[in-house]
Amino acid sequence: xxxxxxxxxxxxxxxxxxxxxxxxxxxxxxxxxxxxxxxxxxxxxxxxxxxxxxxxxxxxxxxxxxxxxxxxxxxxxxxxxxxxxxxxxxxxxxxxxxxxxxxxxxxx
Amino acid sequence: xxxxxxxxxxxxxxxxxxxxxxxxxxxxxxxxxxxxxxxxxxxxxxxxxxxxxxxxxxxxxxxxxxxxxxxxxxxxxxxxxxxxxxxxxxxxxxxxxxxxxxxxxxxxxxxxxxxxxxxxxxxxxxxxxxxxxxxxxxxxxxxxxxxxxxxxxxxxxxxxxxxxxxxxxxxxxxxxxxxxxxxxxxxxxxxxxxxxxxxxxxxxxxxxxxxxxxxxxxxxxxxxxxxxxxxxxxxxxxxxxxxxxxxxxxxxxxxxxxxxxxxxxxxxxxxxxxxxxxxxxxxxxxxxxxxxxxxxxxxxxxxxxxxxxxxxxxxxxxxxxxxxxxxxxxxxxxxxxxxxxxxxxxxxxxxxxxxxxxxxxxxxxxxxxxxxxxxxxxxxxxxxxxxxxxxxxxxxxxxxxxxxxxxxxxxxxxxxxxxxxxxxxxxxxxxxxxxxxxxxxxxxxxxxxxxxxxxxxxxxxxxxxxxxxxxxxxxxxxxxxxxxxxxxxxxxxxxxxxxxxxxxxxxxxxxxxxxxxxxxxxxxxxxxxxxxxxxxxxxxxxxxxxxxxxxxxxxxxxxxxxxxxxxxxxxxxxxxxxxxxxxxxxxxxxxxxxxxxxxxxxxxxxxxxxxxxxxxxxxxxxxxxxxxxxxxxxxxxxxxxxxxxxxxxxxxxxxxxxxxxxxxxxxxxxxxxxxxxxxxxxxxxxxxxxxxxxxxxxxxxxxxxxxxxxxxxxxxxxxxxxxxxxxxxxxxxxxxxxxxxxxxxxxxxxxxxxxxxxxxxxxxxxxxxxxxxxxxxxxxxxxxxxxxxxxxxxxxxxxxxxxxxxxxxxxxxxxxxxxxxxxxxxxxxxxxxxxxxxxxxxxxxxxxxxxxxxxxxxxxxxxx
Numbered sequence: 001x002x003x004x005x006x007x008x009x010x011x012x013x014x015x016x017x018x019x020x021x022x023x024x025x026x027x028x029x030x031x032x033x034x035x036x037x038x039x040x041x042x043x044x045x046x047x048x049x050x051x052x053x054x055x056x057x058x059x060x061x062x063x064x065x066x067x068x069x070x071x072x073x074x075x076x077x078x079x080x081x082x083x084x085x086x087x088x089x090x091x092x093x094x095x096x097x098x099x100x101x102x103x104x105x106x107x108x
Numbered sequence: 109x110x111x112x113x114x115x116x117x118x119x120x121x122x123x124x125x126x127x128x129x130x131x132x133x134x135x136x137x138x139x140x141x142x143x144x145x146x147x148x149x150x151x152x153x154x155x156x157x158x159x160x161x162x163x164x165x166x167x168x169x170x171x172x173x174x175x176x177x178x179x180x181x182x183x184x185x186x187x188x189x190x191x192x193x194x195x196x197x198x199x200x201x202x203x204x205x206x207x208x209x210x211x212x213x214x215x216x217x218x219x220x221x222x223x224x225x226x227x228x229x230x231x232x233x234x235x236x237x238x239x240x241x242x243x244x245x246x247x248x249x250x251x252x253x254x255x256x257x258x259x260x261x262x263x264x265x266x267x268x269x270x271x272x273x274x275x276x277x278x279x280x281x282x283x284x285x286x287x288x289x290x291x292x293x294x295x296x297x298x299x300x301x302x303x304x305x306x307x308x309x310x311x312x313x314x315x316x317x318x319x320x321x322x323x324x325x326x327x328x329x330x331x332x333x334x335x336x337x338x339x340x341x342x343x344x345x346x347x348x349x350x351x352x353x354x355x356x357x358x359x360x361x362x363x364x365x366x367x368x369x370x371x372x373x374x375x376x377x378x379x380x381x382x383x384x385x386x387x388x389x390x391x392x393x394x395x396x397x398x399x400x401x402x403x404x405x406x407x408x409x410x411x412x413x414x415x416x417x418x419x420x421x422x423x424x425x426x427x428x429x430x431x432x433x434x435x436x437x438x439x440x441x442x443x444x445x446x447x448x449x450x451x452x453x454x455x456x457x458x459x460x461x462x463x464x465x466x467x468x469x470x471x472x473x474x475x476x477x478x479x480x481x482x483x484x485x486x487x488x489x490x491x492x493x494x495x496x497x498x499x500x501x502x503x504x505x506x507x508x509x510x511x512x513x514x515x516x517x518x519x520x521x522x523x524x525x526x527x528x529x530x531x532x533x534x535x536x537x538x539x540x541x542x543x544x545x546x547x548x549x550x551x552x553x554x555x556x557x558x559x560x561x562x563x564x565x566x567x568x569x570x571x572x573x574x575x576x577x578x579x580x581x582x583x584x585x586x587x588x589x590x591x592x593x594x595x596x597x598x599x600x601x602x603x604x605x606x607x608x609x610x611x612x613x614x615x616x617x618x619x620x621x622x623x624x625x626x627x628x629x630x631x632x633x634x635x636x637x638x639x640x641x642x643x644x645x646x647x648x649x650x651x652x653x654x655x656x657x658x659x660x661x662x663x664x665x666x667x668x669x670x671x672x673x674x675x676x677x678x679x680x681x682x683x684x685x686x687x688x689x690x691x692x693x694x695x696x697x698x699x700x701x702x703x704x705x706x707x708x709x710x711x712x713x714x715x716x717x718x719x720x721x722x723x724x725x726x727x728x729x730x731x732x733x734x735x736x737x738x739x740x741x742x743x744x745x746x747x748x749x750x751x752x753x754x755x756x757x758x759x760x761x762x763x764x765x766x767x768x769x770x771x772x773x774x775x776x777x778x779x780x781x782x783x784x785x786x787x788x789x790x791x792x793x794x795x796x797x798x799x800x801x802x803x804x805x806x807x808x809x810x811x812x813x814x815x816x817x818x819x820x821x822x823x824x825x826x827x828x829x830x831x832x833x834x835x836x837x838x839x840x841x842x843x844x845x846x847x848x849x850x851x852x853x854x855x856x857x858x859x860x861x862x863x864x865x866x867x868x869x870x871x872x873x874x875x876x877x878x879x880x881x882x883x884x885x886x887x888x889x890x891x892x893x894x895x896x897x898x899x900x901x902x903x904x905x906x907x908x909x910x911x912x913x914x915x916x917x918x919x920x921x922x923x924x925x926x927x928x929x930x931x932x933x934x935x936x937x938x939x940x941x942x943x944x945x946x947x948x949x950x951x952x953x954x955x956x957x958x959x960x961x962x963x964x965x966x967x968x969x970x971x972x
Contacts, residue, residue, distance in 0.1 A: 026132050027139040045136050049129065049158035057118070057161060059110050063128070070142070074135045075128055 011043065011051050013094065016060060016079060016087040023076035025068060026052060052077060060086050118162045129158055169491070170498070177499040187471060188503065191464045194860050195507025195553060198460035200514030201453040201853065203538075203546045207515065208522050209446050210545070211536030217435050218354050218535065220294030221392075225434040226258075226402065227358075228389040230410055232696075234426035242385040245378060247413065251389060251429075254409045257402040258391040262289040265387045266359055267370060270637045270825060272339040273326075279635055279825040280322070280340075283361035284370040290317075290351070292392050299323075300334040300349030307348075307366045314345040314369035320353040322362040341371050342639040355534045357438060358388065371639070382420045391431065403430050425696055442529035445846055448923050452606055452853050457553065459599045459857045463864040465557035466592045468500060469585060470871055472561045493562040500558025501551060508550030512538070515546070525845045564588055593868050594908040596861040600854070601912025601945055602919055607854035608937040609920060610847035613928040617840050623772040623781065624673055625714035626832035628665075630806035631672040632798050632813060633828045640823075647793035650820055651706075657816035658800060663809055665801040669789050670709035672797045673772050674835040675828070682785065686744060687754040687762060700740055700783035701774065704794040710769055712801045720751040720767030723788040732791055733766040740783040741768045755785075763787075777839050778928050799832075806831045846926060858945075862952040869901050870956035880960055890961040897960050901953040909942060 018024065018032045029052075030043040055061045060083030066076040079087070118125060133151045159165070181188045216222045228251065229240040243251075243263065252261040263286045271280045287308040290297075298320060307315050318333065327333050336347045345365065367373045378384050393402055410429035414421040421427035472479070479492055487495075516538050527533035564585050634654075641647050655667040683697040691697045707723040709715075718738060727733040734755065741750050754762040771781035802809050810829055817824050873880075880893050920932040930937075 025135065027136045030136075045133060045154050046157055048136075049133060049154055050161050052132075053129070053158045053161035057111060057114055059114060068135065070139070072135060072138070073131070075132055 010094070011047060012055055013087065013090040014041075014043075015048075015051060015055060015077075016083055016090070019061065019077050019079050020084070020087065023064065023066065023078040025066070025074045025076050029077065055083070058086075059083075115163055119164050119167075122159075122162075122164065125162075126155070126159060130155055133158075169494075173495050173498040174502065176495065177502050180499060181502065184471070187467055188506075190863070191467060191503045192507045192510055194460040194463055195504050195550075195557075196510030196514060197856055197860075198453075198457035199504070199508050199511030199546060199549055199553065200518075201511075201856075202450070202457050202549060203511055203542065204515035204518050204522055205446070205450045205453045206545050207519060207538055207542040208526055208533075208536050209450055210539070210541055212442060212526060212530055212532045213439055213446065215535060217357070217438075222435060223433065224259075224393040224395075225293070226391045226393060226399070226431040227434055227437045228261075228391060228406060228429065228431045230427070230429035232421075232425035233428050234424060243387045243389045244382050244384045245373070245387070246380075246382045247385075248387060248389060250413055251406065251409055254412070255391070255402075255405055257394055257397045257405040259394045260288060260292045260392045262286045262292045262390050263367065263387040264289060264358065264390060265370075265373065266361065267372070268635050268827070269340050270635065270823070271363065272823070273336075277823045277825050278326075279827045280362040281360065282340075282370075283356075283359070283364040284367055284373055285364055286367055289364075289390070292390065293357075295352060295354055297349040298352040299331060300347070302349055303364075303366050308368055310368055310374070312366070312368055314340070314343050314365060315348045316340075316345045317349045317351060317364040318347060319351050319356060319360070319362055319364075321360075323350045340365075341369075341637075343369070345369065355531060357434065357531060358390075359531060382417060390434070399431070399433060406431050422696065438532055439530055442526060444925050445529070445842070446526075448606075448926060449846070449849060451922070452603055452850060455599050455603055456853050456857050456860075457549075459596050459603075459860050461553055461557045462592045462596045462599075463860050464500075464503070465560040466589055466596075466864050467867060468496075468557065469561045469564065469589055469592075470867060472496070472564075473585065473871075496562040497555060497558040500561075501554030504550045504554030504557070507553070508546055511550075512543075512546050515542075525849075528842060560588065560592070589868055589871075590904045593861075593864055593904050594911065596857075596864050597905055597908025597945065597949070598912035598915060600857040600861045601909060601941060602916045603850070603854040603857045604941040604944065605912075605916040605920055605937060606923060607847065607850040608941050609923065609927055609930065609932065609934060610843065610850045612930055612934065612937055613926070614840060614843045614847045616930065617777050617843055617928050620773070620777040622673060622777055622836070623715065623770050624832075626673075626836050628802050628804070628806055629712065629832040630800040630802060630809055630813065631675065631828070631830055631832060631835070632800075632826050633796075634798060634817060634824060634826055636824070644793050648790060650824075651789070651793065651798075653820040654798065654816045657819055658812060661812050661816075663803050664812065665803055666708050666712050667801075668706045668709035668712045668799045669794075669796055670705040670713065670786075670799055671703045671774065672799065672830075672832065672835060673713070673774050674776065674832075674839045675797065675830075682757055684755045684757050684785070687756070698744060698783075700785045702785050702787060704789050704792055704796055705786045706789040709799060712799055713772070715772060716770040718768045718770060719749075720765070722767055722769075723786075723790075727766070727788050727791065729791060732761065732763040733788060734763045735767040735769055735786040736765060737769055737781060737784040737786075738771045739781045740785065743783055777836075843926070843928065858948060862948050865901070865905070865949055865952040866956055868904070869897065869953040870959075872900060873897060873956055873960050876960075881964075893960050894957055897957045898950070898953055901957070902949070905946070905949040905953075909945060912945075913938070913942075 014033050015029055018029055018036070024032065026045075026048060030045075030048055033041055033043050052061070055077075056063060060080055061077045062080055063075040063077055065073060068074045130151070133154050137151065156165075217225065219225065228243070230243065230247070231240050242265075248261070248263050251258075255261060265284050267282045267284055268279055269282045271278050285303070287303045287305050290302045297317075300317075302317060303315065306312060316338065318327075323329060323333055333347050333350065338345050338347070351364075372378060373386070378386065391402075393399070406429045410427060414423070414427045482492060483489070519536065519538065523533050523536050526536065634650075636647060636650065641650060651669055658664050658667050680702050681699055682702040683699045685691050685697055705723075710717065710722055719741075720735075722735070723733060736750060744750075745753070750765045750768060753765050755765065756762050769786070772784075773779060773781055774784070775782070798813070800806065800809060800813060813829075814826060817826055876897070883893055884890070916938070917933060924932045
């Protein structure tokens with residue numbers, strides 16, 4: 001995972017972001033992050049599933065049964081209104097921090 | 109908030125959610141392998157990491173620890189049993205004593221705002237007797253009218269009257285109180301009503317309030333009791349109410365009446381004399397008033413009284429007043445003893461703790477392999493320590509249950525013991541705070557003794573897996589064990605010293621020469637109905653009637669009237685003046701106990717005549733006589749012959765001293781005799797105590813006494829039937845029971861420590877088998893190796909003894925108050941205890957050490 005290391009604390013935000021457009025199962029979430037990041041980021045199951053549990057516990061997502069493309073029963077994760085709000089807040093925070101970092105990097 | 113409930117939801121639905129999570133992870137794997145990415149890792153780890161987020165894994169581990177701990181304990185029944193027994197005994201004695209301490213010392217009084225209730229006291233601080241004196245009617249009015257800090261001032265005194273309800277005449281303990289006494293305590297009637305101001309006005313119809321117990325036992329809890337009429341003191345009394353079942357302070361009574369109904373309290377003489385002290389005085393502080401402020405207020409009232417009535421309060425005697433919290437007053441006698449007992453019980457628990465820690469430590473030595481394997485498989489050191497602590501807490505909780513059982517069984521005994529010293533004993537029970545105490549104590553105990561092996565459990569895997577190697581860790585543990593044994597020996601020493609001192613006090617107390625012989629004497633009180641026996645001649649006739657009836661019957665040797673030594677209560681006191689030594693104004697007149705006695709009383713009680721003669725027929729109303737005890741004679745006639753001298757009482761009639769008799773310890777074996785005067789019964793008959801000397805067990809003659817009294821007056825009750833031996837037994841009961849309890853604790857401690865010592869020696873022997881084998885192969889004698897092992901054990905014991913000695917010299921001062929006529933550093937006790945401990949220690953280490961002698965060199969060398 002070393003080469004695909006993410007900024008700490010951003011995994012939750014990424015997960016929330018990819019399920020914003022509709023419920024996804026765990027594997028699809030990992031895939032989507034991988035694709036959207038131009039294969040830069042890879043989410044291992046060892047960090048994905050604990051993160052999903054944390055988001056469920058916070059009430060930002062719910063899980064519901066569905067059928068996968070391979071015709072198997074699996075849980076799909078859906079964003080809740082509270083999750084949507086949380087996502088927005090985290091994205092705003094992230095933007096601000098990024099701007100700050102960039103400002104420092106470009107002028108120093 | 110939502111998250112909290114979701115966590116609970118996850119806890120409750122864990123099985124299903126775990127299955128769902130597992131399904132997710134499996135699906136993930138399937139998809140990965142479909143894409144050709146293989147991962148052979150264990151899904152379990154992923155799942156565990158994920159459900160760690162739910163925050164309930166500690167519970168799992170905890171339950172695992174418990175299950176595992178229970179299995180371990182079941183597999184070592186010997187250790188488990190010994191540990192539960194030792195801890196149970198320790199926790200049991202502490203719980204039992206705590207329930208008493210809680211009920212008596214800690215719990216607030218069962219009255220509304222009990223902390224505001226106070227007891228007033230007054231005394232002549234500079235008089236020859238600085239003890240508290242009771243209050244007179246006039247003083248009560250002064251305190252009530254002038255106090256600025258007390259919301260209420262109420263009086264109380266106790267009398268014994270005869271109650272006639274148409275059945276058997278009964279002698280009832282009667283509390284005589286002012287109208288709002290119960291209101292001050294803040295209690296509500298169980299039935300009917302309490303007293304009103306109208307009930308307590310002169311000339312009011314006498315009314316009664318019954319105690320709950322008396323109503324239940326004598327009238328079967330009949331609600332029609334209200335408005336019933338009883339005859340007391342030749343007047344009709346109407347029952348107006350019943351008290352609720354609350355403990356009664358200051359004393360238990362059967363019935364209560366108002367001050368105007370008590371013939372003594374309402375007599376004109378009593379009301380008009382400021383110096384007629386008889387009543388007790390209680391009060392309730394105004395809200396927000398401190399005890400100190402109220403004390404100062406009461407003292408200033410006393411000072412004003414002393415100024416206004418110098419005749420009644422001679423300045424030289426330093427009249428003063430103060431007050432105490434009711435709670436403090438009720439428990440002051442029992443407090444030091446209870447605290448000593450609780451402290452010693454704590455020592456017992458400490459010993460039990462040290463002992464079980466020792467056993468547990470020995471066991472972890474055997475378990476080193478098991479623990480090392482677990483560590484090798486990935487258990488953290490923290491986890492293993494937690495496992496050991498869980499086991500020890502399980503043990504101590506089991507011990508706690510056993511202890512609670514012990515406590516509830518022994519509580520009755522303790523309550524009866526404490527009831528001798530405080531009326532609060534009735535409030536002792538295994539209540540919720542006591543249960544919490546037992547629980548807290550059990551958990552603490554488990555953590556304390558469990559943390560010792562847990563702390564010294566090093567997980568150096570290699571040496572542990574190679575069993576039998578003598579790593580340095582072993583010697584650390586060995587040192588810890590030695591320290592624990594040393595501690596046990598030291599603590600046992602302290603307990604034994606305490607018990608020894610108490611037992612020696614008790615023995616000394618028993619052998620005190622009290623100045624009379626107590627065997628084969630029956631005593632009883634006949635509280636004569638004073639309204640019936642108005643004239644002296646009536647009282648005289650009654651007594652002589654009974655005496656005549658009794659003296660004719662077999663087994664009765666003699667009959668007398670006098671005061672029974674060591675009986676509760678005090679005889680009257682009288683002030684007097686010696687002829688030729690006038691008492692100046694402002695000086696105190698000599699005072700002495702006045703005992704009314706028939707001449708037979710002296711030989712009956714074995715009181716020796718020192719000088720002069722006993723009472724006889726020469727003593728008449730015109731030529732009255734008095735007998736002194738030796739103390740009084742020495743006190744007032746140190747260098748002269750008192751016989752023939754004369755003294756006078758308040759009535760100024762001169763009375764001739766005809767004899768001097770030996771001293772009697774009237775109030776307690778540990779108290780010196782006080783100045784006493786004996787006056788002849790025939791001249792001032794007083795319904796005191798009847799003494800009957802019998803030729804065999806006095807209790808066989810109770811019926812004879814009853815029928816003799818009944819034949820003279822069928823309406824006359826008899827109370828306080830006891831033998832003088834019993835009274836003497838009662839007088840030493842407190843010391844006897846305290847020594848018994850301390851001896852019990854010390855014995856427990858000794859047994860527990862002895863087993864601990866045995867265990868340590870046994871381990872020492874088994875560890876040195878190889879060395880012993882070599883020594884013996886090289887020619888050492890069996891007795892030499894035995895000596896070697898014993899010496900090593902004795903070093904530990906010696907150190908324990910030294911520590912115990914120093915600690916006891918310091919600690920025994922704490923029980924000085926409970927001792928009688930020996931010092932807290934009594935050398936024979938210390939020497940004896942040392943010898944006992946050494947003997948027990950020798951036996952305890954000899955038994956396992958003997959095995960050394962049976963070691964065969966060949967087997968020993970092969971043993972490792």
